[in-house]
Amino acid sequence: MYTAPIADMEFVLNELAGLPEIAKLPGYEEATPDLVKNVLEESAKISAEVLAPLNRVGDTEGVRFADGAVQTPGGWRDAYRTFIAGGWNSLPFAPQHGGHGLPWLVATAVQEMWHAANMAFGLCPLLTQCAADAIALHGDDRQRAVFLPKMVGGEWSGTMNLTEPQAGSDLGALKTTARRNGDHYLIRGQKIFITYGEHDLVENIVHLVLARTPDAPEGVRGISLFIVPKFVPAADGGVGERNDLRCVSLEHKLGIHGSPTALMSYGDDGGAVGYLVGEENRGLEYMFSMMNLARHTVGLEGLAIAERSYQQALAYAKERVQGRASGRERVTIIHHPDVKRMLLAMKSQIEAMRALTFTAAASFDLWRRHPDQDRRAAAGRRVELLTPIVKGWCTETGTELTSIGVQVHGGMGFIEETGAAQHYRDARITAIYEGTTGIQAGDLLGRKLLRDKGAAAAELIAEMRGEGEADGALGEAVNALDEATQYLLREELARGLAVSAPYLRLWGVTIGGWLMSRAAKIAARREGEFHREKINTAEFYATHILPQARALAVTVVKGAASVGAFGADS
Numbered sequence: 071m072y073t074a075p076i077a078d079m080e081f082v083l084n085e086l087a088g089l090p091e092i093a094k095l096p097g098y099e100e101a102t103p104d105l106v107k108n109v110l111e112e113s114a115k116i117s118a119e120v121l122a123p124l125n126r127v128g129d130t131e132g133v134r135f136a137d138g139a140v141q142t143p144g145g146w147r148d149a150y151r152t153f154i155a156g157g158w159n160s161l162p163f164a165p166q167h168g169g170h171g172l173p174w175l176v177a178t179a180v181q182e183m184w185h186a187a188n189m190a191f192g193l194c195p196l197l198t199q200c201a202a203d204a205i206a207l208h209g210d211d212r213q214r215a216v217f218l219p220k221m222v223g224g225e226w227s228g229t230m231n232l233t234e235p236q237a238g239s240d241l242g243a244l245k246t247t248a249r250r251n252g253d254h255y256l257i258r259g260q261k262i263f264i265t266y267g268e269h270d271l272v273e274n275i276v277h278l279v280l281a282r283t284p285d286a287p288e289g290v291r292g293i294s295l296f297i298v299p300k301f302v303p304a305a306d307g308g309v310g311e312r313n314d315l316r317c318v319s320l321e322h323k324l325g326i327h328g329s330p331t332a333l334m335s336y337g338d339d340g341g342a343v344g345y346l347v348g349e350e351n352r353g354l355e356y357m358f359s360m361m362n363l364a365r366h367t368v369g370l371e372g373l374a375i376a377e378r379s380y381q382q383a384l385a386y387a388k389e390r391v392q393g394r395a396s397g398r399e400r401v402t403i404i405h406h407p408d409v410k411r412m413l414l415a416m417k418s419q420i421e422a423m424r425a426l427t428f429t430a431a432a433s434f435d436l437w438r439r440h441p442d443q444d445r446r447a448a449a450g451r452r453v454e455l456l457t458p459i460v461k462g463w464c465t466e467t468g469t470e471l472t473s474i475g476v477q478v479h480g481g482m483g484f485i486e487e488t489g490a491a492q493h494y495r496d497a498r499i500t501a502i503y504e505g506t507t508g509i510q511a512g513d514l515l516g517r518k519l520l521r522d523k524g525a526a527a528a529e530l531i532a533e534m535r536g537e538g539e540a541d542g543a544l545g546e547a548v549n550a551l552d553e554a555t556q557y558l559l560r561e562e563l564a565r566g567l568a569v570s571a572p573y574l575r576l577w578g579v580t581i582g583g584w585l586m587s588r589a590a591k592i593a594a595r596r597e598g599e600f601h602r603e604k605i606n607t608a609e610f611y612a613t614h615i616l617p618q619a620r621a622l623a624v625t626v627v628k629g630a631a632s633v634g635a636f637g638a639d640s
């Protein structure tokens with residue numbers, strides 16, 4: 071089972087992410103402490119009582135595919151109806167589109183609960199929210215009027231269609247075409263790995279599809295973005311005629327079995343009706359709005375699945391009797407020092423990831439809503455810098471921690487019936503989709519560091535150094551990050567890419583240490599068991615996790631040569 075860690079969520083929201091300041095931003099005035107507390111508590115209930123019990127069902131039953139239709143696992147349709155009836159899909163959207171107008175920071179805490187309770191289920195509202203946000207930002211008035219109320223309410227779901235069989239992550243190689251036909255375009259082509267591309271939870275599915283117009287330039291500069299609904303909306307706003315698109319097959323996957331991953335075909339009978347978003351040839355720019363929001367939430371998935379795995383490992387360690395401690399009678403395994411170490415490794419990094427994902431969400435809100443242009447610009451730089459770190463570090467760490475969760479169970483962790491293995495299998499995809507860790511690391515180096523000559527990185531390093539001067543472990547980690555950053559700013563891009571993944575990890579480990587140090591200092595001024603545990607967990611992070619920063623910096627500065635010496639025929 072799953073219990074939302076509300077105490078830690080509230081601590082991070084209020085003490086580290088600055089929710090009181092975020093609630094003062096224009097449009098967020100409804101985010102009062104009482105309302106936020108109620109939202110968290112109610113979300114915790116639906117996560118524990120409705121979504122979590124179906125996690126195992128989704129894994130064992132999976133989805134069924136026949137004649138182009140997809141049937142989700144037992145109980146999922148009822149759960150989804152409960153989900154949208156509670157308005158959970160609409161939390162961060164504007165009231166004029168049917169939303170509740172709450173900060174993305176609050177939505178982030180709620181999303182963590184969904185994905186911890188049932189990650190395969192949570193992928194549907196994740197993509198719907200991201201697609202709705204993209205239409206809100208880049209669609210025209212008619213598109214917003216037709217699609218947003220249904221998508222915000224969750225009656226219609228959304229998808230992201232980028233990848234094609236021959237292209238993979240190389241979006242410049244896309245071949246799907248779009249030809250103008252009156253007030254719309256006709257779309258032809260195939261897309262693979264489309265999460266919730268077909269399913270039975272909603273009455274309509276709104277696909278955001280990347281395609282090329284006939285006279286488009288080569289490469290990524292010639293990509294446009296189109297809204298391609300499963301059913302063309304009727305004049306009254308409801309569901310109209312079936313569009314010319316279909317699900318050809320579903321993928322058979324290592325994990326997230328309850329989530330349908332579709333091969334989609336568009337235009338087999340003449341062309342699927344699609345509506346251009348914005349201007350032609352700017353599709354990748356628009357899609358990046360959706361992709362970056364999705365990348366943050368996928369990083370959150372890494373945190374969430376690790377939290378679920380930790381809760382199960384902790385419960386097992388408290389009940390599994392095995393061995394003796396210090397010559398005494400037989401004890402539960404939580405009394406063994408190495409089991410304690412593994413559990414603290416999970417707990418400390420989970421809390422660090424939560425602090426990072428929530429503070430990144432706060433910067434997102436400041437970027438979108440702060441009335442001062444300079445504050446918005448600064449927040450935007452911070453969001454751009456943190457997004458690949460959130461996505462890359464949290465997903466890689468989440469996978470490692472779910473592996474530790476299996477280890478805590480010992481041999482029983484390798485047995486499917488315990489459920490520990492499912493978390494490990496489900497977590498593995500997070501470091502792959504929405505851009506692999508290598509892609510995130512390349513983005514961090516090429517677009518976020520070199521593009522502004524390290525300005526945004528220098529701002530955050532200076533902020534961390536201000537607190538790290540009085541903290542030996544943190545100070546050493548910040549210095550190591552600074553040294554690695556200065557090296558990469560002097561180095562050629564090709565050599566830097568060889569060590570960009572360790573560099574991304576260095577950022578994650580160091581920021582995690584900075585935020586845990588901040589948390590410990592705040593907790594030291596408070597009383598109670600929660601705050602004592604926070605101090606101890608921060609100390610564990612400082613002594614067991616943060617020292618990795620120095621070793622990672624050595625790899626960044628000295629590791630490119632051996633990678634470059636490895637030949638293609640080796």
